[in-house]
Amino acid sequence: MKKREFLKKAGAGTVAAVTATAVNAPYVHAQSKTPIKWRLQTYAGPALAAHVIKPSIDAFNKIANGEMTIELFFADQLVPTGELFRAMQKGTIDAVQSDDDSMSSPVDVSVFGGYFPFASRYSLDVPVLFHQYGLKEIWEEAYGEVDGVTWLSAGAWDPCHFNTVEPIRSLSDLKGKRVFTFPTAGKFLSQFGVVPVTLPWEDIEVAVQTGELDGIAWSGITEDYTVGWADVTNYFLTNNISGAWCGSYFANSDSWEKLPEHLKTLFHVCADSSHYYRQHWYWGGEAHLRTKGTKLKLTSIPDEEWATVENAAAKFWDEIAATSPRAAKVVNIFKEYAATMKKAGRPYRYT
Secondary structure, eight states: OOHHHHHHHHHHHHHHHHHHHHHHHHHHHHHHSOOEEEEEEESSOHHHHHHHTHHHHHHHHHHHTTSEEEEEEOTTSSSOGGGHHHHHHHTSSSEEEEOTTTTTOSSTTGGGSBOOTTSOSSTTHHHHHHHHSSHHHHHHHHHHTSTTEEEEEEEEOOOEEEEESSOOOSGGGGTTOEEEEOHHHHHHHGGGTOEEEOOOGGGHHHHHHTTSOSEEEEEOHHHHHHHTGGGTOOEEEEEEEESOOEEEEEEEHHHHHTSOHHHHHHHHHHHHHHHHHHHHHHHHHHHHHHHHOSSOEEEOOOHHHHHHHHHHHHHHHHHHHTTOHHHHHHHHHHHHHHHHHHHHOTTTOOO
């Protein structure tokens, strides 16, 4: 073989080998990457979590295809709900599904998470307020001032009603009732004689059975049936202090920033699927169980008497607005939204 032909063939072989290495290298590298693992704790116990978050986390893990896995923990399983913010901030857990109020977020908008009295009439009000009236940007700004935690997304849950052992047919019936509820809702209701009680979520059913609690103001009727509270209480009050619970997804900032963009997008899409599922699950469930449920008898406080509670909420709003300029901004948005809905009339507002 001539020297020139030998070198030519040898060169071609070398190029082929280098090309093969270049093509295969990224694949080999990708296959050897350690999967990302997160721990996420929800505010909800197992029976409720099966609806409000587990399907979306299962979907995330399936679509991530081994590149990332989120391990889901239920209420108080790793840390008490009131310590969720600090645990996430420290990196003990990577993400949280909760309301700002229950997990003691150190931001001035935390009182608006959970059930802020009469801030909404229907579940659709919450996403509209966040995406069309500016609450999304306000929440991003508030959490942007706190190290270690990133607010990701808010959505609506069910309305806030009372389910009780004894019937509630007037405001006077609320006096002295020991009730499990949310911090801000409890503060508001205390002016009507309600005694707010804080307990671990899993202890509520037993606390009603032992007489430690007289009732619960933590949910609508769908959750009462789903989690077992309809088995230990007898009555459901059709009046509510809020049309929808406002809850969010949060993440430890370091954990969030380490994610590639496509996994961040996937997390947002799966959170949105959870928000969507709750819209129809609760809306349909509330009507179905009021009309077809057999465990709870319905009671109501007359509208003219309940107006006292609604008027007290207006004063409460102004008190909260005075706590910070940003809180005042949120309250003004609530007022603007309520006025718009009232002016729009049916079906947005009937009264």
